[in-house]
Amino acid sequence: MKIFEELQRRGLIAQVTDEPEIKELINNGGAKFYIGFDPTADSLHAGHFMTIVLMKRLQLAGNKPIVLLGGGTGLIGDPSGRTDMRNVLSIEQVNHNCECFKKQIGRFIDFGEGKALCVNNGDWLRDLKYIEVLRDVGACFSVNKMLSAECYKQRMERGLSFLEFNYMIMQSYDFYRLHEDYGCNMEFGGDDQWSNMLGGTELIRKKTGKDAYCLTIPLLTTADGKKMGKSAKGAVWLDEDKYSVYDFYQFWRNTADADVIKFLKVLTFIPIEEIEEMEKWDGSRINELKEILAMEITTMVHGKEKAEKARDAAKALFSGAGDDANMPTSEIAIEGDDAGVLDVLLLGGLIPSKGEGRRLIEQGGITINEEKVTNPNMRFTKDQLKEGIKVRKGKKVFQKIILK
């Protein structure tokens, strides 16, 4: 099966500019495509992951990826599909974030000789001269057309700053530069990028008379219509210091029934035939699929060893077996000879405030060492804490707390 067909079967194609042409290019390894990543934080998150996986798929099919770090565009902020303005990042932050992104992407994409490129649009965007840009690039854009772009819809009601309005032009210019400097002929991105991407192809056509192509992937949403990759705690980071491997595994393990197959297709390298086979499995095996999904993704991101550890820990905890070898653990320090439960939970990071802790205890949501806690004034001695206590919050949160 050729890569284009595979992408289709996996549900990875939302919109394309010229299907026959794109098919031809990527099926024969003729694409030199770029995907942009704006460094909005110091780690990639689950939302980026699908894009990276896509990149990898195309690279494996012989195409050349160009990773574009948004050292320039990150200073502007993409307003596409957003209702509110992004907070403006400092140059230092952006630089730092770019470094972090680069490291992380390197774990997935092979940057070996001639196989892929990593460039930073800060290298050209930051030095642009205003008048020159207006004359060279600005003249190619129609404000009327830009304003009618779908991606600004929400912002037309709430206000759009000129800064953000220029994002599309910067992204288009990126494509043009990559086309000129590196022979890039295609841009991939999330579906919310469609108008920005088209801006690029049009700019290239106007400036060079040549064609370039775009392909967008559907925005991965959960069955309840939310953007995938956000958990209650915020973004699901790929950096294990920001989001533990155990939690990462659990995030995928808790995927809604309706999303499992979709996620398997889009996010894993399990052959599409196999997934289509899994689709026919009896409904009672749905939890097996969730484990497979969680295992696959966690392995890709954190490596097999850590993924197995996370899986084993989860299995042990949820099956009720006493094995706490891999239970997530936090260390705390206390003053005095003993400490109240609420303080312990707070220090262990299980509750955001003592009020919340009280509520949990009142409602029977806290279990320590297999015993339900009923008294919010309960105390633990230093010796007890030294041995460590096993806390269970609600149904799914397990944590061992131990004295430092």
Next chain:
RNA sequence: GGGAGGGUAGCGAAGAGGCUAAACGCGGCAGACUGUAAAUCUGUUACCAUCGGUUUCGGCAGUUCGAAUCUGCCCCCUCCCA
């Protein structure tokens, strides 16, 4: 620059001098039911605390026994006119 309307808890949105830590909806958390799912139902959702207390309604300064609610100044947003 002129005019109008706004800024209330994570979000949306009521409240227009004491009865308001602030209705309601969403979201979050917990409980029941389950399959570590969804749906549903129940409870809960500023902070500290046993009673009770502390700090909140864009910011600052006032008026009042008492202010989210009234006054002045400032900041920010939206719309209309230039």
